[in-house]
Structures are given as C-alpha cells and as structure tokens.
Amino acid sequence: MSTLDRKTVWVNEVIDKIIAKMDWVSDKSHNKIPYTTIDGEHDDRSAHNPTHSVDDGICWWTNGFWGGMMWQLYHATGNPKYKDIAEKSELKLDACFQEFDGLHHDVGFMWLPTSVANYKLTQNADSRRRAMHAANLLAGRYNPAGEFIRAWNDIEGEDTRGWAIIDCMLNIPLLYWAAEETGDPRYCHIAMKHANTTMNAFIRHDGSVNHIVEFDPLVGGVLQTYGGQGYGEGSSWTRGQSWALYGFVMSYNWTKKEEYLHTAKRVAHYFIANIPENGIIPVDFRQPVEPALEDSTAAAIAACGLIEIAKVVGSYEKGLYLDAAMKLLQVLDRSRTDWTASCDCILQNGSAAYHAKSHHQSIIYGDYFFMEAIFKLKGTDLYIW
Numbered sequence: 001m002s003t004l005d006r007k008t009v010w011v012n013e014v015i016d017k018i019i020a021k022m023d024w025v026s027d028k029s030h031n032k033i034p035y036t037t038i039d040g041e042h043d044d045r046s047a048h049n050p051t052h053s054v055d056d057g058i059c060w061w062t063n064g065f066w067g068g069m070m071w072q073l074y075h076a077t078g079n080p081k082y083k084d085i086a087e088k089s090e091l092k093l094d095a096c097f098q099e100f101d102g103l104h105h106d107v108g109f110m111w112l113p114t115s116v117a118n119y120k121l122t123q124n125a126d127s128r129r130r131a132m133h134a135a136n137l138l139a140g141r142y143n144p145a146g147e148f149i150r151a152w153n154d155i156e157g158e159d160t161r162g163w164a165i166i167d168c169m170l171n172i173p174l175l176y177w178a179a180e181e182t183g184d185p186r187y188c189h190i191a192m193k194h195a196n197t198t199m200n201a202f203i204r205h206d207g208s209v210n211h212i213v214e215f216d217p218l219v220g221g222v223l224q225t226y227g228g229q230g231y232g233e234g235s236s237w238t239r240g241q242s243w244a245l246y247g248f249v250m251s252y253n254w255t256k257k258e259e260y261l262h263t264a265k266r267v268a269h270y271f272i273a274n275i276p277e278n279g280i281i282p283v284d285f286r287q288p289v290e291p292a293l294e295d296s297t298a299a300a301i302a303a304c305g306l307i308e309i310a311k312v313v314g315s316y317e318k319g320l321y322l323d324a325a326m327k328l329l330q331v332l333d334r335s336r337t338d339w340t341a342s343c344d345c346i347l348q349n350g351s352a353a354y355h356a357k358s359h360h361q362s363i364i365y366g367d368y369f370f371m372e373a374i375f376k377l378k379g380t381d382l383y384i385w
Contacts, residue, residue, distance in 0.1 A: 165212050191251070275324065306328075344362075346371075
C-alpha cells in the first residue's frame with residue numbers, strides 16, 4: 001500500500017470514529033453547550049442567568065463551538081439531528097444580545113460556527129440577522145487611533161481599553177463575511193486594518209507571536225506587550241501561534257493579500273521548527289522543561305491552518321505543510337484522544353493557559369478543530385471562516 005493510500009485509510013478510519021462517538025455524545029448532550037468535562041461528563045455553559053459570571057454562563061466565548069461541531073457533522077452525514085441540535089444551540093445564544101456586558105471581541109468565535117454556518121447551509125434569514133448583529137458589535141470595538149479591535153472589556157477593574165490579542169485573527173472573518181454579504185466595504189476595511197496592525201505589532205521577526213499588545217487607546221502606538229496565557233512576556237504561547245498561523249491564512253483567503261499569506265507561512269515555519277520529536281505540543285514553546293505542560297488544542301488548530309496553507313501554495317511547498325499537519329493529527333489520534341464511552345469529549349490534554357490552576361483537560365474547541373482538520377484532509381469540511 002502506498003503512503004498516500006495509507007493516509008487515506010487512516011483519515012477514513014478517524015472520520016468513522018468521530019461519527020460513531022458523536023452519534024451517542026450528541027444524543028446525551030443535546031440540551032447542553034459544553035466547554036469541558038467533569039468526571040467525563042460534558043458541563044453546560046448554556047444557562048441564561050444574569051447573575052452568572054461570563055465565565056460560566058451563556059456569554060462564555062467558546063459557546064459557538066458545540067453548534068459548529070453539529071454543523072460539521074450535519075454537513076458530513078446529512079443526519080438532521082445534528083441540524084436540530086445546532087439550531088437549538090444558536091437560539092440559546094440570543095440571550096447574549098440582551099446580556100450585552102458579557103460580550104467582547106469573541107463574537108466571531110460565537111456566531112461564525114453557529115449563525116454563519118447555518119446561513120451558509122440553509123439560507124436561514126434569522127441566522128443572517130444574528131450574524132450581522134454580531135458583526136456590528138465587533139466593528140464597534142474598532143479603535144481608529146491605534147487601528148486595532150479592542151479585545152476584552154475591563155477585567156476586575158483593570159483598564160484594557162488599549163488591549164488587543166492574537167486570538168482576534170479568528171474573529172475578523174466575521175467582518176469579511178459581513179462585507180461580502182452586504183457589499184459594505186467598511187467591515188472589510190476594519191478587518192484589514194486590524195490584521196495589518198497585528199502583522200506589524202504581534203508577529204516577531206522569527207515568526208513567534210505576542211499574545212497581548214497594549215496600545216495607547218487615545219493616540220495609538222504600542223505601550224507594552226504581555227505574556228498573557230503563555231509562560232511570560234517574550235515567550236511563545238503555542239495556541240497563540242496557532243491562532244496567528246490559521247488566522248492570517250484566513251485573511252489571505254478573503255483578501256488575496258500576499259502579505260497575509262507570507263505572515264501565515266512565517267508563523268508556520270516557526271511552529272514546524274519547534275514541534276518536538278514526539279509531536280506533543282507544549283503550552284509554550286519557551287516554557288521550562290518541567291513541568292511538562294502540553295496543549296493538544298494548539299496542535300489541532302495549527303493543523304487546520306497548515307492544511308489551508310497547503311491549499312494555496314505551489315506544489316513544491318505543499319508537502320511541508322501537509323506533512324506537519326499529518327504528524328500533529330496522527331499523534332493526537334494515537335495518544336491524545338478518547339474514543340470510549342467514559343468521556344464525552346474526544347481530545348484530551350488541552351490547557352487554557354500556562355499559569356491556569358488546572359491543565360490537561362478536555363476543551364470543546366479542541367474537539368471542534370480536530371474534527372475540522374480531519375474533515376479538511378478528506379475534503380469534506382464546512383469552511384465557516
């Protein structure tokens with residue numbers, strides 16, 4: 001059997017495992033919007049309670065990924081139960097528009113996998129309205145002085161008016177979509193201004209990435225950088241690397257601006273050069289050897305971006321990116337997935353941040369991006385970005 005045939009067999013086997021597991025998981029968790037697991041059971045962040053903090057309620061930033069998984073499965077299988085679950089999840093997010101204070105730049109993460117996906121597949125007019133509302137909220141966070149989109153609202157009294165974070169590269173496709181959908185170029189202008197600022201202020205010469213950059217909110221200009229969810233200032237938080245890698249190729253796909261593709265490739269080359277021999281991705285490429293903290297979600301997201309880069313480069317380059325993506329995904333399948341009935345999530349050993357209180361847990365966006373990456377290799381993914 002040729003190498004290509006072996007890869008095809010492996011991809012088909014993993015897809016079969018995904019569909020088999022999600023068949024019963026979706027039945028079990030159909031009324032939830034999960035973030036992680038507790039003793040193997042999905043938790044639920046779908047509660048609509050204004051007294052809840054944004055960390056455990058309906059406005060939690062990852063609450064679009066469960067619906068996104070359902071749309072990916074519906075697109076792959078045609079099974080209407082996944083459509084029904086996705087639509088219920090999307091309806092629950094309407095409460096966030098009322099709890100306005102709980103929303104920030106991550107409206108892209110929330111409504112691209114839900115409302116935009118729904119609209120792409122079904123032309124649902126209500127989903128279009130929801131996505132446009134979210135796009136307007138995101139556009140409203142743009143600061144023209146510094147040409148960036150403000151990330152978070154003030155955190156426990158801390159002034160974050162000038163803060164932007166690398167994660168936003170996956171939120172701005174909502175603006176590109178809104179520009180195409182309405183014909184109004186203002187959305188695209190804002191997205192590109194933010195991408196340009198990110199390219200210049202976040203991406204270091206070696207291809208490593210800052211997580212948080214603070215700009216002067218009144219006159220612009222960089223004031224300070226922060227380590228954020230990585231090991232420390234000047235380090236290399238791996239999920240931040242993957243947000244940049246995938247995010248810049250997304251911007252290239254929308255705009256065909258070569259600088260964005262070159263930036264995605266530069267970050268990708270840094271990421272590939274730092275993949276450990278065993279293929280297990282640490283939380284930060286510059287963290288101490290011990291404790292050996294890892295983040296499987298960074299591997300899954302990076303794999304998605306590497307596959308997208310491979311689609312748009314010349315034939316002599318494709319192998320570099322596809323081989324790296326395959327290594328990451330095969331290591332995940334072999335050693336960081338749970339296909340049993342003992343855990344509702346598939347991907348294991350995710351870490352939200354280096355200095356978090358807990359590590360090596362299931363995180364819903366790990367499952368989403370792992371699923372998306374595998375479907376990409378098959379050529380059957382629903383591209384929602």
